[in-house]
Amino acid sequence: MHRILSSQLPQYIGETVNVAGWVHRRRLLAKVAFVVLRDREGLLQIVCKESAVPAEEQVVAVTGRVVANEAAPGGVELVEPVFTVLGEAEPPPVELFRPELNASLPMLLDHAAVTLRHPQRKKVFAASAKAVGAFRRALDERGFTEVFTPKIVGSATESGANVFEIDYFGAKAYLAQSPQFYKQTMVGVFERVYEVGPVFRAEPHDTSRHLATYTSLDAELGFIENHRDVMAVLTEVIRAMVGAVEEFGFQAAVPAQIPVLHFQEALKIAGAPEDEPDLAPEHERALGEWAAREHGSDFLYVEGYPMRKRPFYTHPQPGEPRWSNSFDLLFRGLELVTGGQRLHRHEDYLAALNHDTGSLETYLEAFRHGMPPHGGFAIGLERFMARLTGASNVRETTLFPRDLHRVAP
């Protein structure tokens, strides 16, 4: 007999059906036992006359009759069950049946194989998958092409710092810190590209928002006027991502126009000294509060960051070479996205690198042979989900995080 899912149960009232899943909870009362079964769609209640019911986390197939019961979750329950055990289980290291998972962060991560089964944990990653789907769909609809670029590179990408070295058939190679150079190169092929993939940072900082590897949602597009065209695409992407997670109860305010501040104005509003070269975390927090208060927005663009704090491929602000055509997008007072217009003329790259092109020669080939004005952005998926869900640590929105101290499970 065909297996049905918990969400389909209300369609089968009065019928005998097969369901299957994990024993989420069992409650043994004097004359009756309740089993709550968990499958990929949700939970369902089974009423048992006998006390010989399977243990929590055992995987079972159940044949039973569906009856309406207003008191049951979803208004239906299964009665007269016959259980077949498909997978035995030892008691889980945490109580998965509790509405809130009561576990420390190390416990959560050390036992991720089990703690991720908790409905609250599972929901975060189901939403994350939908957000990524929305990212791709928004770009597909706008003529972007997905690319897959190498994660092993012959030389460090943006700088020599924070790069993982690998033994590459006896020679040295590195893990890509970003697909930056490749996505720019691919603008020369497809004009508009995106990539969803891992990036690697040998991040020596042990903070709640840094990881040694995370999922970067990268996009790059050609034939732009300036970085504002990039921001326009990003705004629609963010709107799509936020829209896609609403079904899970996660919400964020994306106004029709996300407010934009120039870096100089941002410093003033944040109460920072006017010669600060970058925004410190407390400045970002103050700006996030300002955007919420003044514009009802959870997002805020800051554009025009000083050139000296941006990578060499950054395009300067025309007529104001101290400032750049780059931006950050803050989400509730934390940098979520970095982006901007890039240099596109070969000679500008030579000048930016003081003609010391070194290992970047192959990267520069695209620019030697004709590139349009272009720009792009990169969204940190785990950070997006952390801000969205209110998680205080980005490790809570990463399935199996990697950091200075953690390389398992």
Add this chain to the structure above:
Amino acid sequence: MHRILSSQLPQYIGETVNVAGWVHRRRLLAKVAFVVLRDREGLLQIVCKESAVPAEEQVVAVTGRVVANEAAPGGVELVEPVFTVLGEAEPPPVELFRPELNASLPMLLDHAAVTLRHPQRKKVFAASAKAVGAFRRALDERGFTEVFTPKIVGSATESGANVFEIDYFGAKAYLAQSPQFYKQTMVGVFERVYEVGPVFRAEPHDTSRHLATYTSLDAELGFIENHRDVMAVLTEVIRAMVGAVEEFGFQAAVPAQIPVLHFQEALKIAGAPEDEPDLAPEHERALGEWAAREHGSDFLYVEGYPMRKRPFYTHPQPGEPRWSNSFDLLFRGLELVTGGQRLHRHEDYLAALNHDTGSLETYLEAFRHGMPPHGGFAIGLERFMARLTGASNVRETTLFPRDLHRVAP
């Protein structure tokens, strides 16, 4: 004025429009010059009265009037053009305007930044992106959830061989050879999962079908009867992928039922000795010819491979422990996909590992706490595209391949 794309030109006959792209070709005749412009959608012809026209690969914006001309590609052309150069270009290292790119494989790869712009090269990767989109959509429709699992692992996944070692904050770690253990673990959370991402193999073989890193399309599903349920999903996924690339002129025959041979029958048909433990490339070729001849199919399943040639997590064939519930899917006589049913009982893992669980302890946690019968598969994206397009080398269907000798560009 709004930029329009080459594909939209026929809608604007008689109007003055803006287009932009790369100068794909220029032909200077006695009294007229032709410029073929390339944008992300295709090519368009521009007729110039003056001989001062931009050089090949220069990026230009062009304002001109659209006129019908049956002799022009697409039936329209642009006249009275005014060019604005957006990006200068040196002459490309290969002649991109020729219908077929005349370049050796090293030339193709060394200058990928430019050679990928050739319409024939570009088409392969546009099709590849569509195939991946179809992979995801086929699984989304079947209740699968996308996951992102770590590419840095604390211990080698399947075996100690062919693994890249990295310097992980002064300690040793490795690049994941596959998401195998993680996708199985995630079956415990979502029942059905997939991942599209890089896998890493320190492959010492310098062949036309091996790479040091490639894009693996992984799926895993729970609550199966046996490996045949996995094959049923894979068949629909393959059908969707092949369907998605037809618009590019790439075709493959996927019959309603892809033929299935048991390993023992496959050996006979291939004319191999009956005690062979695996299929050699010449056997796979013979089987591919058999499937095409006897079933009109470009695809062929071989199931039941000997347990001793399959990894420890493979589920044996019930009642025939010499054989396994695993399979390969051959595409035109080459292994494209490996899959099968996995062990799901904790005690079966302990037995398979002779109770020497070592670094696999954390992997086994999912099995200790209840797992359903499950299985999955992994498709090599670049190999799929190579078979589909008739490329003789998988490097031709990889944007920036990595192998024993190549780590750039």
